[in-house]
Amino acid sequence: MATPVAQEQRTLGLTEPGRPPLRAPRTSLKLRNALIGWTFILPNFLGFAVLTLTPVITLFYISLTSWNIFGAAQWVGLDNFARLIGDKSFHTALGNTFYYAVVHIPVTIVVSLGLALLLNQKLRGAAFFRTVAFFPYITSIVAVAVVWNMLFSPEYGPINQFLSLLVEGDLPGWTVSKDWAMPAVIIVGTWKDMGYYMLLFLAGLQTVPGELHEAARIDGANTWQRFWNVTLPCLRPTMFFVTVMVTIQSFKVFDLILVMTDGGPGQATLVLSQYIYQKGFEQFEFGYASAVAVVLFLICILVTVVQFLYNKRKEA
Amino acid sequence: MTARPSALQRSGRVLLYVVMMAAAAGIMLPFAWMVISSLKQNNQVFTAPVEWIPDPVVWRNYLDIWVRADMVTWVRNTLVLSVAVTALQVLTGSFAAYGFAKMRFPGRDALFLLYIGTIAVPWQSYMIPQFQMISSWGLNNTLWAIMLLQAFGAFGVFLMKQYYESIPDSLSEAARIDGLSEYGIWWRIIMPLSVPALASLTIITFVSTWNDYLGPLIYLRDRSLWTIQLGLQSFIGEYNAEHALIMTGSVLSVLPIALIFLLGQRYFVEGIATTGVKG
Numbered sequence: 001m002a003t004p005v006a007q008e009q010r011t012l013g014l015t016e017p018g019r020p021p022l023r024a025p026r027t028s029l030k031l032r033n034a035l036i037g038w039t040f041i042l043p044n045f046l047g048f049a050v051l052t053l054t055p056v057i058t059l060f061y062i063s064l065t066s067w068n069i070f071g072a073a074q075w076v077g078l079d080n081f082a083r084l085i086g087d088k089s090f091h092t093a094l095g096n097t098f099y100y101a102v103v104h105i106p107v108t109i110v111v112s113l114g115l116a117l118l119l120n121q122k123l124r125g126a127a128f129f130r131t132v133a134f135f136p137y138i139t140s141i142v143a144v145a146v147v148w149n150m151l152f153s154p155e156y157g158p159i160n161q162f163l164s165l166l167v168e169g170d171l172p173g174w175t176v177s178k179d180w181a182m183p184a185v186i187i188v189g190t191w192k193d194m195g196y197y198m199l200l201f202l203a204g205l206q207t208v209p210g211e212l213h214e215a216a217r218i219d220g221a222n223t224w225q226r227f228w229n230v231t232l233p234c235l236r237p238t239m240f241f242v243t244v245m246v247t248i249q250s251f252k253v254f255d256l257i258l259v260m261t262d263g264g265p266g267q268a269t270l271v272l273s274q275y276i277y278q279k280g281f282e283q284f285e286f287g288y289a290s291a292v293a294v295v296l297f298l299i300c301i302l303v304t305v306v307q308f309l310y311n312k313r314k315e316a
Numbered sequence: 317m318t319a320r321p322s323a324l325q326r327s328g329r330v331l332l333y334v335v336m337m338a339a340a341a342g343i344m345l346p347f348a349w350m351v352i353s354s355l356k357q358n359n360q361v362f363t364a365p366v367e368w369i370p371d372p373v374v375w376r377n378y379l380d381i382w383v384r385a386d387m388v389t390w391v392r393n394t395l396v397l398s399v400a401v402t403a404l405q406v407l408t409g410s411f412a413a414y415g416f417a418k419m420r421f422p423g424r425d426a427l428f429l430l431y432i433g434t435i436a437v438p439w440q441s442y443m444i445p446q447f448q449m450i451s452s453w454g455l456n457n458t459l460w461a462i463m464l465l466q467a468f469g470a471f472g473v474f475l476m477k478q479y480y481e482s483i484p485d486s487l488s489e490a491a492r493i494d495g496l497s498e499y500g501i502w503w504r505i506i507m508p509l510s511v512p513a514l515a516s517l518t519i520i521t522f523v524s525t526w527n528d529y530l531g532p533l534i535y536l537r538d539r540s541l542w543t544i545q546l547g548l549q550s551f552i553g554e555y556n557a558e559h560a561l562i563m564t565g566s567v568l569s570v571l572p573i574a575l576i577f578l579l580g581q582r583y584f585v586e587g588i589a590t591t592g593v594k595g
Contacts, residue, residue, distance in 0.1 A: 036419065040414050059442050272440075
């Protein structure tokens with residue numbers, strides 16, 4: 001054990017304390033440090049670079065080819081993207097994805113922030129409630145989808161039985177109705193995700209200084225004014241993070257829809273991710289599916305960059 | 317004058333309790349339905365009005381499912397994957413996090429930015445090229461594919477890095493002066509100090525691998541390789557009228573996760589809070 005330690009001290013320039021280290025050892029120290037740093041990162045980075053970065057880059061190349069099950073990748077330029085413009089199913093998928101996102105994002109943020117504020121009231125039983133609210137998030141999508149499908153069952157499901165007590169006339173057909181399938185999926189998506197974002201908000205709320213609330217109260221601000229002028233501004237970093245995460249999660253929504261409605265009825269809940277899956281893994285049009293994937297990729301990046309810039313501007 | 321606001325406040329608090337309890341009941345309803353239905357005879361699952369207490373209580377479903385479905389294989393595959401992925405993720409993630417959090421070298425920050433950048437890139441957008449690549453290695457339709465897919469995620473690096481940064485640098489500095497190598501510092505100083513974060517990462521990774529549906533759906537074709545999620549989904553397709561049995565399978569697929577969650581809840585919550593607060 002003694003020798004490696006001594007050697008290390010020598011390279012670290014520590015053998016003679018008090019004297020400034022020489023120039024040469026310092027550069028070699030830097031190099032050594034970089035090498036050691038890289039060895040720490042490498043095992044994970046190799047996997048990450050090969051399995052994530054490489055596919056992301058090749059995606060763009062494949063989207064410019066006609067690669068399908070019958071033949072090798074042939075360069076076709078922007079043909080796939082031109083085809084997207086006239087593809088009705090793609091338009092439907094794009095529209096449905098935005099439908100899901102535009103409703104799911106604000107609803108999830110409002111509900112999870114509401115739950116977090118509720119939990120922050122130091123009520124008795126709050127710990128239990130936190131467990132309950134978070135539980136859907138860790139439940140597998142398959143079990144969630146099958147149970148909700150039963151709950152949503154138009155004729156005998158408990159949800160419509162309950163609604164029939166409140167309203168008269170036609171009840172929603174939920175997952176078997178073209179108009180109600182998407183709201184049903186959004187309800188389940190929100191129910192499943194809100195616990196996760198609630199935790200993030202709750203962590204953010206702990207960072208809001210109590211003195212600020214106290215000062216605002218003394219100045220005569222009511223609960224709503226304090227929420228709007230103290231809590232929300234203090235939550236901005238958390239809000240930014242949550243918004244970015246919910247947004248990406250909404251645009252890439254897939255497994256929930258796959259197991260709940262399989263995009264149906266008809267194409268009522270077909271979303272971009274599922275369209276990529278259908279084109280790529282069911283019809284084996286890898287090139288065309290990749291073009292759809294590029295669109296999804298660009299939407300997510302664009303939305304994130306916009307949110308980032310908006311946050312920066314607010315910060316300044 | 318002083319009595320009025322306190323009465324108001326009290327009724328406000330009562331209202332909050334009511335809201336909280338109503339929300340809890342609403343959130344738990346699907347789980348209650350799941351468990352109750354699994355204890356019913358099949359023709360009793362859908363009744364009007366809903367029967368909230370099964371009569372008679374049918375335990376048979378919990379025996380039948382093992383015969384009717386290949387649960388043993390599914391659970392075994394899922395366990396193998398979850399354990400392997402978790403081990404790899406925890407090991408490589410915490411190792412890399414040390415490089416990012418405790419060492420200074422050129423290129424470090426750019427590299428970390430690359431990791432962060434991929435948060436905005438949905439897996440769905442690159443699953444096709446990834447599938448082509450893994451297939452070209454001959455690993456399609458093997459459990460290896462899922463291990464590769466899940467093990468090197470950026471999440472573990474984030475979580476551990478956030479935690480390491482809360483450990484004072486003076487500790488590693490002192491160890492460095494005492495002659496401990498960087499690997500020694502990681503293993504003997506930092507790792508023992510980051511047990512809570514390691515527990516968080518372990519639990520979160522285990523649960524997300526257990527629950528993963530899309531990865532196995534794309535890569536695992538053979539029935540003998542199916543995970544519990546794939547198995548359950550095909551079971552639902554095959555026996556779509558056997559509502560009680562389907563609910564039994566669902567309960568069984570959720571049960572291990574529920575147990576892990578209840579035991580390690582603290583780590584779950586802390587892990588998510590750490591990655592979220594700083595972004």
